[in-house]
Amino acid sequence: MSMVRRQARWLLAAAAALLVVAACGGASTSSSGTTTFKGTKKLGLSIAITGQSAIYGHAISQSVKLAVDDVNSKGGVAGYKIEADILDDATDVNKAVENTKQLILQDNVSVLIGQVTSAQCQATSPIAKQNKVILIAATCNSYQLTNEPDLINPYYVSVVPNTYMEGTSAGSLVGKLPNVKKIFIVSPRYLFGISETNAFVASLKKVNPSAQIVNPESTWYVPFPTNPRWDSTINAIQSYKPDLVYSNIFAADQQNFIKQALQVDPDFFKKYPMTTLSSVDDLNGLGSQYPLGMHLYMRAPFFALGNPRLDAFIKSYHDRYNEYPSDWAVMDYDAVQTWAKAGNAAGSLDPDKVLKQIVGKSFASLRGYNFTIRAGDQQANVGETVGTTSDSAGKYPFPILKDITNLKGDDILMPTTLMNELRAGKCEKDNNPTTTDFALCPSWKA
Amino acid sequence: MNPAQLLLFAIGGLSIAAYLFIVAAGLSLVFGALRVINMAHGSLYMIAAFVTVVVAEKLGAGLGFWTGLLVAVAVTGAVGALIEIFVLRRVYREEHLVQLLGTYALTLVIAGGVRLIFGSNYRTMRPPALFSGSLKMAGYSYSVYSFFMIGAAILIAVGVYLMLYRTALGRNIRAAVSDSDLLSASGIDVARLFTTVFVIGAGLAALGGVIVAPSQAVGLQMDTDILVLAFAISVIGGLGSILGSLVGSVLVGEVISFGLNSQYTNQFALAFVFIIMVGVLTIRPWGLFGAAEQ
Numbered sequence: 001m002s003m004v005r006r007q008a009r010w011l012l013a014a015a016a017a018l019l020v021v022a023a024c025g026g027a028s029t030s031s032s033g034t035t036t037f038k039g040t041k042k043l044g045l046s047i048a049i050t051g052q053s054a055i056y057g058h059a060i061s062q063s064v065k066l067a068v069d070d071v072n073s074k075g076g077v078a079g080y081k082i083e084a085d086i087l088d089d090a091t092d093v094n095k096a097v098e099n100t101k102q103l104i105l106q107d108n109v110s111v112l113i114g115q116v117t118s119a120q121c122q123a124t125s126p127i128a129k130q131n132k133v134i135l136i137a138a139t140c141n142s143y144q145l146t147n148e149p150d151l152i153n154p155y156y157v158s159v160v161p162n163t164y165m166e167g168t169s170a171g172s173l174v175g176k177l178p179n180v181k182k183i184f185i186v187s188p189r190y191l192f193g194i195s196e197t198n199a200f201v202a203s204l205k206k207v208n209p210s211a212q213i214v215n216p217e218s219t220w221y222v223p224f225p226t227n228p229r230w231d232s233t234i235n236a237i238q239s240y241k242p243d244l245v246y247s248n249i250f251a252a253d254q255q256n257f258i259k260q261a262l263q264v265d266p267d268f269f270k271k272y273p274m275t276t277l278s279s280v281d282d283l284n285g286l287g288s289q290y291p292l293g294m295h296l297y298m299r300a301p302f303f304a305l306g307n308p309r310l311d312a313f314i315k316s317y318h319d320r321y322n323e324y325p326s327d328w329a330v331m332d333y334d335a336v337q338t339w340a341k342a343g344n345a346a347g348s349l350d351p352d353k354v355l356k357q358i359v360g361k362s363f364a365s366l367r368g369y370n371f372t373i374r375a376g377d378q379q380a381n382v383g384e385t386v387g388t389t390s391d392s393a394g395k396y397p398f399p400i401l402k403d404i405t406n407l408k409g410d411d412i413l414m415p416t417t418l419m420n421e422l423r424a425g426k427c428e429k430d431n432n433p434t435t436t437d438f439a440l441c442p443s444w445k446a
Numbered sequence: 447m448n449p450a451q452l453l454l455f456a457i458g459g460l461s462i463a464a465y466l467f468i469v470a471a472g473l474s475l476v477f478g479a480l481r482v483i484n485m486a487h488g489s490l491y492m493i494a495a496f497v498t499v500v501v502a503e504k505l506g507a508g509l510g511f512w513t514g515l516l517v518a519v520a521v522t523g524a525v526g527a528l529i530e531i532f533v534l535r536r537v538y539r540e541e542h543l544v545q546l547l548g549t550y551a552l553t554l555v556i557a558g559g560v561r562l563i564f565g566s567n568y569r570t571m572r573p574p575a576l577f578s579g580s581l582k583m584a585g586y587s588y589s590v591y592s593f594f595m596i597g598a599a600i601l602i603a604v605g606v607y608l609m610l611y612r613t614a615l616g617r618n619i620r621a622a623v624s625d626s627d628l629l630s631a632s633g634i635d636v637a638r639l640f641t642t643v644f645v646i647g648a649g650l651a652a653l654g655g656v657i658v659a660p661s662q663a664v665g666l667q668m669d670t671d672i673l674v675l676a677f678a679i680s681v682i683g684g685l686g687s688i689l690g691s692l693v694g695s696v697l698v699g700e701v702i703s704f705g706l707n708s709q710y711t712n713q714f715a716l717a718f719v720f721i722i723m724v725g726v727l728t729i730r731p732w733g734l735f736g737a738a739e740q
Contacts, residue, residue: 049566050557050666058566091667219712229662231458231592232706238586239451255568255663263573263589263661265580285568285663 035072037081041349043068043336044085044109044133046099046124051091052224053116053251055281056139056328061086062321063329064113067336070316077110077343085109089120096120097127104131110349111136111339113332118142118163118192122151129153134351134358138335139328141166142195143414143438146377147422150433155351157358157373159335159365159380161299163192164438165412166248166277167199169384170297174200174246174275175207182214184242184272186233186257188249189221196248196277197221202439214240222249230257234264237272247276254278255285262291269294280326283389283398290399294389300330300367303392303400304385307368324396330366331382338363338373371409377419381409417443450584455703461592463699464599465658469672470679470691471606472650478623478686479643482534483542485549488673489556490526490648494518494655495664496560499569502659507572511660519652525556526648530641538640553669561666573660595657599695602653606688609646619643623686678723684736693734697722 045064048057068084076082085107089096096115103109104127112128114121114137121140128135136157137145143162145151174180183204187193197220204211213220215236222233234257237245249257254276261268269291278296280303298304302314302325313333317325325333342357343349359378362370371380387401418441421427427441438444447455473487497518502510529552537545572578577594580587610616618639621629630636654672662668679698683690698719705715732738 050561052667054566054666055568218710219707221712222706223716229458229462229702231461232455232703235451235454235458235586236707239454252568252663252665252667255570256661259570259663260589260661263578263580263591265587265589266578281567286570289570289572 035075035081037076038079039081040083041077041080042083042085042103042107042109043111043113043339044087044100044103044107045113046087046089046096046103046115046120047113048091048116049086049088051089052253053091055251055285056116056279056326057088057091059281059323059326059329060113060116060139060332062323063317063325063332064336066317066320067333067340071336071340075344077340078346078348080110080349082110082340089115091116091120093117093119093123097123100124100127104128104133109133110343110351111354113335114138114140116140116328117190118145118195119190121145122191125151125153125156128155132351134339134354136335136339138331140192142191143199143377143379143422144191144195144436146379147414147419148433148436149423149425152423154378155355157338157355157378157380159338159371159373159382160331161382161384161409161412162379162414163196164199164414164418165409166297166299166384167196168203169386169407169412170196170246170275170277171200171203171205172207173295173297173386174244175204175211177244180208180243181210182212182240182242182244184215184237184240184245185213185220186237186245186247186249187221188224188253190224193221193224193248197246198437198439200246200248202444214242222253224253230260233257234261234268237261238264242272245272245274245276247274250277250279250282251285254282258286258291259289262289279328280324280398281328283400284324284326287398290389292389292391292399295386296389296401297384297386298327298401299382299384300327301385301401302327302330303396304387304404304406305330305366305368307366309364310366310368313366334363334365334367334371369409374413376416376423377414379413381413383407383409384412414438415443450586453584454586454588455707456700457588457592457596459700459703460596460696461589461699462702463695464592464595465654466672466675466679466698467599467692467695468602468657469651469654470676470683470695471602471688472647472654473676474680474683474685474687474691475606475619475650476644476647477680479619479626480534480538480640482538482545482549483677483685484644484647485546485673486529486552486556487647487651487676488669488671489553489560490522490651491655491658491672492560492664492666492669493525493556494522494652495659495662495668496564496569496655497521498656498659499571499664500564502571503569507660508574508576510571511574511656514659515653515656518656519649522648522652522655523645526645526651527641529648530644534640534644535637553673557666557669566666568663568665570663571660589661591661595661598653598657602650603688603692606650610688615639615642675719678719681723681733682726684733686737687733687735690733690735 087099112135118140141160143164187197275295345357346353387404389399390402392400421441429435498514501514573591679694683694705711
């Protein structure tokens, strides 16, 4: 009898413990396999479904929906089902601000995923900071967003290679190319373009001091967003006859520029080889019209990063959307998974607790490696892919890269000394933080 | 700047002016006759560009372009007729603000529809073989397609002029611009005339969309991009004046081309367009070739 009583007590205690766990802990899964959540929390995304960067926002919104579904199928985050709250910002800064306020103040989102352009993230980061909402950037990438003293936001995390990483890599690669002395620059006139171009030039001059930028600095930048006709730039390139064109124009601008340049001269990019930022979306947008032999640097091209986890993602993405995932899709999927893993480790959606599980921690990336979010600028040591456009031999409806080099995040990450100098305001003109430029840092000059 | 560069930038400006004129002429024609500022004009331009690309994808660049031209003008004209009959007829007697809101709402509806039908991705097509390749002049290469755009704009300008000044329809349109009530009293079916004018305006937007499709990425932002410049041109040239649209387009095209090429004006090139617009509005509010409202 006492044995039966003892067993009954154990059973009661076990049942009570289960109840407590169910009430306080994670989601529970019933015997039928369905997951029971504590409730629903929102993940906010203000993104360019329309406007200049619509091509990117389209992929990002699809990827975030897929990532959220994957997270929910594995029990959600800290016991909550996650719902993607997606608003269109039309690639407009003011609209991004309006959306971010709505997402935080009205929709009570638990986390924000960053916008496409750095100008938008520059405007929305202070709102996230003021309201203590974690903002994970997977597309906007100016290093000023994480290092300029007046922009520093402890709730801002970057899982995309920043403009320092991209610009200096491109500058270093171009600087080492034989027979490239005269370079023409074309870039969008806003934070990202200026930041990346300055990084490119600073690195180029260090690697190859004799390299000459042939067009005056005031003509490097073109109106952004969207410059529908590129006659002037094309004409100027013909006029200067550079050995190489360096560009970080993207989306509709890159497509218009390439199309119009090829109409002026089908051999335009053979005469004036171009090194440019690109993405799967840009390749896919122009398809067979994308010139072969272009030297590209890309953030996460799926065809160059093969690994089992990415392969499964490509299949899942393609099955659902009948499209190939762009670089943005890969990185934004990583962004959602990073937050989800940290939230589950924290057992909470409290931003400070989640942040403790992000900074200094490592996360598995679809890109085939683990990245770590370092303390300080909270930048992930993610890599960059460089290569030359080549025919995909019918495998994809767009060119891919050959002669691929996957640069390692640790090799291109901004040195800690430089990061600390930037954040301490030692790399500015007249103590004006808006002039923050790593090329002004004492350690860079040295 | 040497003469060869001058020619280079001037032709670049004309190729910008070409497609801007075609679209602005439609906007101006509709305003002149119907007294409606059609915010959905850019949407019609976008529909035509998407239709052309889709037809070209099916039939190839050569046949696809010409077939696309016919299909796009027909589809856009039909959409234009529906807009005029079901929306604009209800707001003709309302204030301009109500008309603006009505046509703005249409831009949102059409943008959503285009996204649903054609998707969010950019589309692209090649120019027909006849207009591919380049010409070499004074040491520079020029796109043959740019000359095609300029030629098409000139043809369209002549066509619109002949239609307005050499046909009975044109006479009625000009009469409607002067006094639509008097025209109605003389037995002309003004409602039908207005539908016809709006369809012609939509057709011009469509021609602009078709012509631009092989040289630009066709995407969802096209509607607003073109509308801003077309509106500026119409204001500079004078809303309702086709000649004004022509002069305004050339002015805007050349300002953009030369402005972007000078290191001193590069960052203000687009701003100059709006500075000119403000200047014209200040000195001559009805535009360079427009007529002051009585």
